Amino acid sequence: MPNKIALRDIQLIDRLKMDDETALSSIYKEYWEQLYMSAYHVLKDSQACEDIIQELFIKLWNNRYSITINVSLKAYLYASIRYEVYRQIRTGTVRGDIYDDVLERIHTPAAYDNIEYKELTEQVSSIVNTLPDKCREVYKLSREECLSHKEIASQLNISTKTVENHLTKALRQLRTSIGSVFLLQILFLFIKK
Structure with missing residues (x-):
């Protein structure tokens, strides 16, 4: 019944x-x-x-x-x-920074204690690990350590513009590598029932 x-x-x-x-x-x-x-x-x-x-x-x-x-x-x-x-x-109907926002949320502490979330974070980490050294370091300081551009620039002794360039490059690589299937998996995690 x-x-x-x-x-x-x-x-x-x-x-x-x-x-x-x-x-x-x-x-x-x-x-x-x-x-x-x-x-x-x-x-x-x-x-x-x-x-x-x-x-x-x-x-x-x-x-x-x-x-x-x-x-x-x-x-x-x-x-x-x-x-x-x-x-x-x-299809690009909405803002282009959606990818960046979703990628940022992957690195924020949250109650995503399921296998799918862990697999997704592993996939993102594996893509990040393919980035050039300085680019990877800037990305991790920004997304994992939550440092501002100014703090990263000071810590690495580079300009804030260089920090922005590295982050742009990292996010571009992630967007390209992620593909639409991966994005769909992420959406299934972030759109809650």
Whole structure:
């Protein structure tokens, strides 16, 4: 026997298929804010997130007759958000510094105690280890030690412009090496259910 959540999901989807607009409204009211915050956590762009959420609910309504949900409604909606955020990043629809932001979050202390997160950090570390010595050192001081450009410049006895150049080079190499599949894995970790 399905649990209450699963039964409620089935009932909401059945109501959608019967053109019940209040079912869509119920789904919207229950999940809009959570979905928005999940997308915003990655994109940091209010308008893009609002557009993504609006488009999701339009698609949900337009595809109501053919929709088949094999998981919970919540999991279905979050997966839809993940893929749309990924598509927007991949196509360049949103800011280009998303990669940099995601890469920075990998190095911040967080409650990511799962195997996927550890694998991703290992992959980033392996890419960082291929960087030229000075570039790698600047990157690690910036991302792992959280030093400012000025602090790094002082510590390494180089100009802040040189620090910026090394970081730009490191981030460019990471973006190139990461590829879209890796970015999708990262998004699955950062967009929470």
